[in-house]
Amino acid sequence: MYAFTPTDEQKALQREIMDFAVAHLSGGEELRDRSQQFSREWWAAAGRIGLPGLAIPEAYGGRGLTPLSTLMALEALGYASRDNGMNFALSAHLLACVVPLWLYGSEALKEAYLPRLCNGELVAANAMTEPSSGSDAFQMQTVAVEEGDAYRISGAKSFVSNGPVADGVLLYAATDPERGFLGGISAFWLDRSLHNYRPGAPLQKMGLRSCPLSELFFDNMLVDKSFLVGRLGRGAMAFNRSMEWERVCLGGCHLGNMQRLLEMGIQLVKGQLGSGTPRHERQAVSYALAEMQAQLESVRLLAYSAAWKMGEGKSVSREAAMAKLAVSELYKKISLYVATLFGGAGQPNGEVERSHRDAVSSTIYSGTSEMQKNIIAQSMGL
Numbered sequence: 001m002y003a004f005t006p007t008d009e010q011k012a013l014q015r016e017i018m019d020f021a022v023a024h025l026s027g028g029e030e031l032r033d034r035s036q037q038f039s040r041e042w043w044a045a046a047g048r049i050g051l052p053g054l055a056i057p058e059a060y061g062g063r064g065l066t067p068l069s070t071l072m073a074l075e076a077l078g079y080a081s082r083d084n085g086m087n088f089a090l091s092a093h094l095l096a097c098v099v100p101l102w103l104y105g106s107e108a109l110k111e112a113y114l115p116r117l118c119n120g121e122l123v124a125a126n127a128m129t130e131p132s133s134g135s136d137a138f139q140m141q142t143v144a145v146e147e148g149d150a151y152r153i154s155g156a157k158s159f160v161s162n163g164p165v166a167d168g169v170l171l172y173a174a175t176d177p178e179r180g181f182l183g184g185i186s187a188f189w190l191d192r193s194l195h196n197y198r199p200g201a202p203l204q205k206m207g208l209r210s211c212p213l214s215e216l217f218f219d220n221m222l223v224d225k226s227f228l229v230g231r232l233g234r235g236a237m238a239f240n241r242s243m244e245w246e247r248v249c250l251g252g253c254h255l256g257n258m259q260r261l262l263e264m265g266i267q268l269v270k271g272q273l274g275s276g277t278p279r280h281e282r283q284a285v286s287y288a289l290a291e292m293q294a295q296l297e298s299v300r301l302l303a304y305s306a307a308w309k310m311g312e313g314k315s316v317s318r319e320a321a322m323a324k325l326a327v328s329e330l331y332k333k334i335s336l337y338v339a340t341l342f343g344g345a346g347q348p349n350g351e352v353e354r355s356h357r358d359a360v361s362s363t364i365y366s367g368t369s370e371m372q373k374n375i376i377a378q379s380m381g382l
């Protein structure tokens, strides 16, 4: 049973990551945000303590953490590293690309790619969404047609985080369009140095701007069958499992960011409230912050318990949806409130405002809030 308190080992892990982030992953975030710049230096530094491979077994070069410890590690990263875009790029790489490659890839693919994906050498992207299929991810138009020992793939993907800089892509394509979700989708690993796909230009983003995002185009691209990830027609399983990981663990970055934002808000308010502040004014702001701290504690526990259950090898479709919904909605609320506090005090704060821009898309990626509610409602028989 999950004990609801981090172990000494988990506390030490969080301390290690926070100290490392302050020493080696800090600085330059404002410029990267302004210029929409991804940082290979930041990535390589993160690789030095194994952040891109937190959940991957040590035998493949990862840190071998459980889902719960992975979540706590990302929480420490979100708290101490102020570049939410790079934190997101790293989490998407780990949870939606490297984890499914580890769980479903062939031994040959794992040996060839996992060590370099874990040590900060390679960047990965996952490509599911298409211009005409987002929430309804399985209405995809990208098709892979068998041709001898290979597949010929044609189509286009959109909103691919890390797309312009990725060295490897986990691509989902229809191998049997008529079967659709049940057996018709397969996953492929693409190596940019071997496979002839074309990334589009980086798209302009409101937030998470240091994580570049683009379309990817596939024009009769030939991919050897050895690059199938999992069995033919079982791509939906890999995708769904990777989304469970992402919905549960990526929220760690948001939990850490929210905690930092609340602390910044508390510091601001402490400096503003004097002995002459009327009680109603003092209460208005302190009650709001107290309520948000309580909400943060509760969504943290929701995410922790989903991660714990995932670590037990159980399906967490419902728990992951609840954690994702609650964490991302609170992230938008807290970041907006703290930005308003600073603005209202006549001290607009770039970091807080950036966090709010970063938070806005959290209720969209990994499935929108409405889609999470659909999953939860379905689990309730509705």
Ligand SMILES: Cc1cc2nc3c(=O)[nH]c(=O)nc-3n(C[C@H](O)[C@H](O)[C@H](O)COP(=O)(O)OP(=O)(O)OC[C@H]3O[C@@H](n4cnc5c(N)ncnc54)[C@H](O)[C@@H]3O)c2cc1C
Pocket: 092, 125, 126, 127, 128, 129, 130, 133, 134, 135, 136, 158, 159, 160, 161, 162, 208, 213, 361, 364, 365, 366, 367, 368, 369, 370, 371, 374
């Ligand atoms: C910052 C960011 C990064 C992303 N990174 C990636 C990535 O790396 N790889 C990738 O493949 N994709 C990525 N995406 C795409 C993301 O997964 C999709 O945007 C998301 O699934 C929603 O799809 P859509 O934008 O096409 O919206 P739509 O599916 O068109 O939805 C539009 C609106 O309708 C609602 N809606 C749709 N269907 C239903 C329904 N059945 N019930 C109730 N409401 C519904 C939605 O909730 C939403 O509010 C990213 C998106 C963002 C914003």
